[in-house]
Amino acid sequence: MALLKVNNVAKSFDGSPVLNGVSLSVEQGDVIAIIGPSGGGKTTFLRCLNFLETADQGTMKFDGKSYDMAHMSSKEINEVRRHTGFVFQNYNLFRNKTALQNVTEGLIVARKMNKEQAEEIGMRMLEKVGMADRANHYPSQMSGGQQQRTAIARALAQSPKIIYFDEPTSALDPELIGEVLSVMRDLANEGMTMIVVTHELEFAKQVSSKTIFLEGGVIVEEGPSKEFFAHPERPRTREFLRLEETRF
Amino acid sequence: MSQNILQLLLDSFWKILLPGITVTIPLTVISFSLAMVIAIITAMIQYAKIPVLRQLARFYIWVIRGTPLLVQLYVVFFGLPSIGIRVAAFPSAVTVFAINEGAYCAETMRAAIESVPAGQMEAGYCVGMNYLQIMRRIVLPQAFRTAFPPLFNSLIGMVKDTSLAANITVAEMFFATQRIAGRTYQFMALYLELALIYLIFSTVLTRLQALGEKRLNSYGGNKN
Numbered sequence: 001m002a003l004l005k006v007n008n009v010a011k012s013f014d015g016s017p018v019l020n021g022v023s024l025s026v027e028q029g030d031v032i033a034i035i036g037p038s039g040g041g042k043t044t045f046l047r048c049l050n051f052l053e054t055a056d057q058g059t060m061k062f063d064g065k066s067y068d069m070a071h072m073s074s075k076e077i078n079e080v081r082r083h084t085g086f087v088f089q090n091y092n093l094f095r096n097k098t099a100l101q102n103v104t105e106g107l108i109v110a111r112k113m114n115k116e117q118a119e120e121i122g123m124r125m126l127e128k129v130g131m132a133d134r135a136n137h138y139p140s141q142m143s144g145g146q147q148q149r150t151a152i153a154r155a156l157a158q159s160p161k162i163i164y165f166d167e168p169t170s171a172l173d174p175e176l177i178g179e180v181l182s183v184m185r186d187l188a189n190e191g192m193t194m195i196v197v198t199h200e201l202e203f204a205k206q207v208s209s210k211t212i213f214l215e216g217g218v219i220v221e222e223g224p225s226k227e228f229f230a231h232p233e234r235p236r237t238r239e240f241l242r243l244e245e246t247r248f
Numbered sequence: 249m250s251q252n253i254l255q256l257l258l259d260s261f262w263k264i265l266l267p268g269i270t271v272t273i274p275l276t277v278i279s280f281s282l283a284m285v286i287a288i289i290t291a292m293i294q295y296a297k298i299p300v301l302r303q304l305a306r307f308y309i310w311v312i313r314g315t316p317l318l319v320q321l322y323v324v325f326f327g328l329p330s331i332g333i334r335v336a337a338f339p340s341a342v343t344v345f346a347i348n349e350g351a352y353c354a355e356t357m358r359a360a361i362e363s364v365p366a367g368q369m370e371a372g373y374c375v376g377m378n379y380l381q382i383m384r385r386i387v388l389p390q391a392f393r394t395a396f397p398p399l400f401n402s403l404i405g406m407v408k409d410t411s412l413a414a415n416i417t418v419a420e421m422f423f424a425t426q427r428i429a430g431r432t433y434q435f436m437a438l439y440l441e442l443a444l445i446y447l448i449f450s451t452v453l454t455r456l457q458a459l460g461e462k463r464l465n466s467y468g469g470n471k472n
Contacts, residue, residue, distance in 0.1 A: 081376055105386075106377060139467075
C-alpha cells in the first residue's frame with residue numbers, strides 16, 4: 001500500500017490556476033524528484049502536501065488515513081505534519097535559536113519531550129548531518145550549507161515518514177551544494193522516503209527512484225528516473241532537459 | 249546673589265530629585281509596562297487579522313494618536329468626575345500614559361512582528377508547533393529585537409512626558425519644581441536644574457539601551 005497518495009490536487013492564486021489536477025503515489029522508500037521550469041507549480045504542490053498552502057481541491061491518503069485537502073481541520077493538519085518533515089529553499093532556521101535548539105524546539109514545545117531526551121536526539125541528528133561541532137552556533141554564524149544541513153537535522157528529528165525538500169540547494173553558493181546533496185543522498189540510501197523539488201538534474205538522475213516533470217500545473221511526464229532521463233518521451237520534456245544541460 | 253542661587257540649587261536638588269525617584273520613575277515604569285502589554289496584544293490582534301477586534305484596535309490607535317496627551321489627562325482626571333467616575337491623580341496618570349503609549353508602541357510592535365519573515369512561522373508549523381507557541385518562542389523574541397531601539401525611544405519620551413502629570417496634581421518632579429519656583433521666583437535657575445535632572449534620567453536610560461542591545465545581539469541580530 002502506498003505511503004502517500006494524492007489525487008487531483010488543484011490550486012489557483014487570485015483566479016490564475018497554478019495546479020490543474022496533480023496526482024501522485026509514493027511508496028515507502030521512494031525518492032521522488034519533481035523537476036520543471038519556474039512557475040510550473042512544483043513548490044506550490046509541495047506546500048499543499050504539508051498544508052502551508054490550502055489546495056482548492058484534492059484528496060490525500062497518508063499513512064492509512066484519508067483526507068480532503070481543501071477542507072482540513074487543524075487536528076488533521078497536525079496529524080499529517082506530525083509525520084512529515086519539510087526543508088525550505090532558504091532554510092528558515094529559527095534565527096533566535098542555536099543549531100541544537102533549532103532541532104530540539106519542536107520536540108520540546110510541540111511534543112512535550114523532556115529536554116535531556118530532546119537534546120540527545122538533537123545531537124544525534126546534528127551528527128548525522130555533520131553539524132555536531134556547530135551545535136551552539138546561531139544561524140547567522142553558519143554558512144548556507146551548514147544552515148541547510150541543520151534544517152535537515154531539524155526535519156529528521158521529527159522522525160518523519162516522509163521529508164519534503166523544496167529546492168534545498170537553490171539558495172546555496174555552488175561550492176556548498178555538494179555537502180547538502182551528499183546528506184540527502186545518505187538519507188536516500190538509508191531508505192528515507194523523500195519528495196524533492198529540484199533543479200539539480202544530476203541529483204534527480206542518480207538518487208531519485210522516480211522523476212516527475214511538472215509544468216503549467218500538470219504532470220507532463222513521469223517515470224522511473226533511469227528511463228526518464230535516458231528516454232524522455234514527450235518533446236517538451238526533451239526540450240527542457242536539453243536546455244537545462246546546455247544552460248552554460 | 250549668585251551665592252544665594254547656588255545655595256538654592258543645592259537645597260532644591262534633593263527636593264526635586266526625591267519626587268523623581270518616588271513618583272516619576274514609578275509612574276514611568278508602571279505605565280510603560282502596562283503600555284507594553286497593551287501594545288503586544290494590539291499588535292498581535294492586527295497581525296492575526298482577527299475580525300472585529302482588529303477594527304477595534306485600529307480605532308483605538310486612531311483616537312489615541314490623534315488627540316493630545318494633555319487633553320487625555322484632562323478628560324480622565326477632570327472630565328470623568330462629572331459623570332460620576334472619580335479616579336485619584338496617580339492612577340489617572342498611569343491609566344492615561346499606559347493607554348497613550350500603548351497605541352504608539354502597538355504600531356512599533358506591529359511593524360516589528362511583520363518584519364519577521366513568514367518562513368519562521370512556516371518552519372514552526374512544520375515541526376508541529378501551534379500559532380501561539382511559535383509567536384511566543386520564535387516570532388516575538390525576534391520582533392522584540394527589532395522593536396527594542398524604537399521602544400526605548402518611546403520609553404525615554406515617556407519619562408519626560410510624565411511632567412504633564414503635574415497638570416492633574418500628580419506631585420512629580422515638575423510639580424515640585426513649580427512649587428519651589430513659585431516661592432523663590434528663581435525660574436531660570438530652577439527649571440534649568442529640572443531640565444538637567446531629566447537629562448540625567450535620559451542619559452542613564454540611553455546607557456541601559458546600549459547594554460540591552462548588546463545582550464540582544466548575542467545571536468547576531470536578525471540576519472539570516
